Amino acid sequence: MKQTNQHITDLILQLQGVDVSKYDETFLNKSIQKRITETHCNSVQEYCALLEQKSNEGEYFLNSLHISYSEFFRNTLTYSALEHIVLPSIALQKRSTKQKEIRIWSAACAAGQESYSLAMLMEELKNGDCETIKYRIFATDQDQTQVIEAQKGQYTAEALNNLSLKRFNQWFTQLGNNYIVKQELKANIDFSVFDLFSEQLGCPPASIFGDFDLVVCANLLFYYKHEYQKMILEKTSGCRANGGYLICGETERDILIRHNFKEVFPQSAIFKK
Template sequence: MKKTVEHITSILSSHAIGIDVSKYEESFLLNSFKNKIFEKKINSENEYLSILENSETEATHFENSLHNNYSEFFRNPLTFSVLERIILPSLTHSIKYSKQKEIRIWSAACASGQEPYSIAMLLEELKSDNTENFSYRIFATDQCDMQIDAAFAGKYESLEMNNVNMKRVKRWFAKNGNSFLIDPLLKKNIEFSKFDLLDKTLNSPANSIFGDFDIAVCSNLLFYYKPKFRNIILEKIQHSISDGGLIITGEAERDIFLNHQFKEVFPQSAIFRV
């Protein structure tokens, strides 16, 4: 395995196509490599290595396949159910008694926006079901410009709407042909911007000024990176959270947090207290 990974890394760096694949977890690189072999019906690993070596176009395609931007609304149902029923109602209630003026949430790898919009739907629903008034801001960031543009556009195809129940589809989307456009009301409190979590010169999104988030969502990106790079991201997220704040991660990344001695607020919820 190590030899193949070293070979892939050296080929991709010799093509100078822009990303440093040495940051990625070896198993992730190898799986992506094997998926390509399967997809292209290639006979052996050596054959695909040789194609990669000789074709800058194929090397670029392979590199693109390493950028996983997949996301879903309400992606982990258990996490979103705990957020909806327990965490957000308690936060909106407690903010009334604190000096803090607004609830501050960071969606730190927001892809095309499903994650921040799902949270905004929950908060707006709480607002209208509730006599309590509160304000909130969601800082939605990603390293990729195209993802930020797509998130801001807020346009989704039918297949992307799978986890959104009919009540929410009617309330929060306008149908436009085969697409669904997000209600502009949900955009009002979300600030989208580019942010690379591995950039050592940045601590938190510039428009948040100093972080101080009640909740940061860092979901479905840590497992692509080697531990050294995961730790850089984890530390950054941890420092951006206010006292008693929470970090939400992906189902498959719970072990990373448990191994760092974070405390999960409810078993399996993927929500951790800092």
Template sequence: MDVKGGKNRYFERLKDKISNDIGFDCHQYKDSYLQRRIAIRMRSNAVTTYSDYIKILESREQEYDALIDTLTVNVTEFMRDPQVYTTFFTFLRELVAAKVSRGDKTLNIWSAGCSSGEEPYSIAILLRKIPAIMNGDIIVKFVATDIDEGSLAKARTGLYKRDALKNLSTYEIRTNFTMDGQLYRINSDLKRMIQFRKHDMIRESAIRFCDVIFCRNVIIYFSRDQQKQLYMKFYNALRNGGYLVTGKSETLIGEATNLFVPVRRKERIYQKMPKTT
């Protein structure tokens, strides 16, 4: 069996094959993460070695679709870690108020690694609670990105099971969703707020001039070097004073530790400070 041999030649060959065949860069992820996710597909195909799984990929092209779904899947729900959103809402209102006072009419938001849309729609629910946004004093430019087309398709459709809404109040559900059979459909006004776009945050340039970047429970899957690269990308993408919100198990590393101020360390909410010369 070679299923646990992260550095054996078949595992390395498998990573190269996936990258070459479909352009999904396995080398940007931690080996331990790849091993866990690939093992799920190996069990589904009743094989125990990487060499045998390579043969599966060579003989069944449709297996790549299932593999990519497994590699990019994230546990997600509306207002995941509710205290993070409650705390962030305070900073969001202050940010909007400051923009209104100085005549800055645009609020730029990027949800990076948005999966099937629960995170950006959660932010949109908060935005609807701010009068300056609802009455048009502030124009929201909101981009949500993910590498997986399947997840983006789900986000654009905006249909969710009741369990995904468990952190929302009855009022938030009633005012932001309509029933569609046994599912809940996000209202069209929230959909119109957000542009969903395919994007590889490692290989492609960042969304620029952001006031807010949410990237929660994504960075943890990348290698340490890739994490350092991402944090600096986010820093350069943010305007001075802009906010970065990460997952509760994610911590700034590298140069970024000196460039962001943790305004709420427990909730992993950071503010960009300008570089000192």
């Protein structure tokens, strides 16, 4: 498996100029096997020949590595802890230190489901007893197509299944067969393209200095090899405010525990360093 992956990794670098060696071996192998089946090749050798002959196969292969699946309020337990404990406690701490703004980074926002879920929680907090609190969400992804989709905020009815009726009615309007996020919910979110492996940038430029109370970096760590997971965790940790939280996907908890993060509530995927 290692040798096959290495050969294809070298070919992709040579033909497409993209280094895919940072991806986890098992994930890379599954993606290669999937493309072999989809292209009806009978062997890895045949697939390598195809990669060399058909210039667009390299692009198809790279696209197959970009998994952008997301959901509103994905990981119920985490969102419940955020709603009832973490966000109110950040708001309380802001109030006691006379700071007004809660700063959040949604670091792999895909088509916006995560960022809008966070914005709904913040709006509900403001409508409770924290009306003086302001918030800003910096929502980024490496994939420009996803960022454009996120800015649009347009979803199928099926994509909104996880939402309560109250949230659905409050924040969406119908547009043909789809539903679009209301402008009021978009108003406090800044969407931009940002690669977590960027060597030049430590945090999204729009945020200027980072200082995030909450960073959500969910459901992408497991696609990368250990050393690259470490790079992402260093980057997302480096721009948290003092005492800021880091949130991963619920299936990624072991990765953060391995990197000495402390889980704030058991099984919640909400961590502090």
